[in-house]
Amino acid sequence: MLPEIEHLLVIQDRDRKIREIDQELVNIPKKEEEIRNRLEDDQATFDGIKGELTQNEIAMKNLELDIETRRDSIGKLKVQQYETKKNEEFRKMGGEIGRYEAEIIATEDRELELMELAEEIKVRMKSAAEDRDDSQTMVDDDIANLKIAMENMKKERVEFVTNRSGYAEKVDEDLLDTYARLFKAKDGWAVVGLIDGACQGCHMRVTKSTELDVRNENVVTHCQNCGRILYWWTDEADKVVSRCE
Numbered sequence: 001m002l003p004e005i006e007h008l009l010v011i012q013d014r015d016r017k018i019r020e021i022d023q024e025l026v027n028i029p030k031k032e033e034e035i036r037n038r039l040e041d042d043q044a045t046f047d048g049i050k051g052e053l054t055q056n057e058i059a060m061k062n063l064e065l066d067i068e069t070r071r072d073s074i075g076k077l078k079v080q081q082y083e084t085k086k087n088e089e090f091r092k093m094g095g096e097i098g099r100y101e102a103e104i105i106a107t108e109d110r111e112l113e114l115m116e117l118a119e120e121i122k123v124r125m126k127s128a129a130e131d132r133d134d135s136q137t138m139v140d141d142d143i144a145n146l147k148i149a150m151e152n153m154k155k156e157r158v159e160f161v162t163n164r165s166g167y168a169e170k171v172d173e174d175l176l177d178t179y180a181r182l183f184k185a186k187d188g189w190a191v192v193g194l195i196d197g198a199c200q201g202c203h204m205r206v207t208k209s210t211e212l213d214v215r216n217e218n219v220v221t222h223c224q225n226c227g228r229i230l231y232w233w234t235d236e237a238d239k240v241v242s243r244c245e
């Protein structure tokens, strides 16, 4: 294999790995957001229950006010009853007092129901708070792991870049430019094998003379269809990249 092809194959491998890392790194903020979003459901559940408790407290206060109002009315009626001299009026007021007293008892019963409901809501709220705290722990762990993965990827990237430049120094500048242009235009496959006379980039058959040039390995040869740099593919050629790890 031509030494420059061998070098380009290693460079291409490193470039693909660098590109993969860059794509991963770009996605990290999104991944972090997805992890944090997992907390929102738990927080919303907790907030919902807390809201129920607040509503229940308001309802209880209103019942208290109802009871107070009726007690006031009873007090006033009793004074009026004491002052009146008419039997009919006295009886009528007595009836009203009785009605208010019955309403107070019913309201107190309702108040007791709401107090029991408050206890039940508090139990649910505690459990929701625990679920939320558990999720928070998991989210913190996942984010910590994501940060570690990110740091490792950055280190790996530096290694690939260093390793790549070592090989790039050995390749003629014009060829390196051509390679870079092809790498960009051909989605990361600038240098491809020729198998059974077909370019592995565009899968078209090349001419006999191109095939011969590739096989002879004297000059850098391009696919006349897609322009990619071709090499004579063998099992051994496949191992070039892994030998240079």
Ligand SMILES: [Zn+2]
Binding pocket: 199, 200, 201, 202, 203, 204, 223, 224, 225, 226, 227, 228
């Ligand atoms: Zn081609």
